[in-house]
Amino acid sequence: MKENKMKKDEFLVALEDILQREESCNENDKLEDYDEWDSLSKMAVMAYYDKNFKIKIGLNQLGALKTVSDLIKLAGENIND
Secondary structure, eight states, rough: OOOOOOOOOHHHHHHHHHHTTTTOTTTOOGGGGGOOOOHHHHHHHHHHHHHHHOOOHEEEETTTOHHHHHHHHHHHHGEEE
């Protein structure tokens, strides 16, 4: 089975959708600066990583992430330029 690979800009659009943001997401954005970064959106991100990348994330692990770039790094080889 082929793993899901996506481009960075595709991931950013998906993240905007997950967070239901009006503004675009950028790599250097701090997650805590997003009004939408709450417990529900964190659960949605965890579900998205599990479904799309087969990566299970705990809340503690997610809490340690500070930027959108950290989310991209967490996906590893699943996201490329």
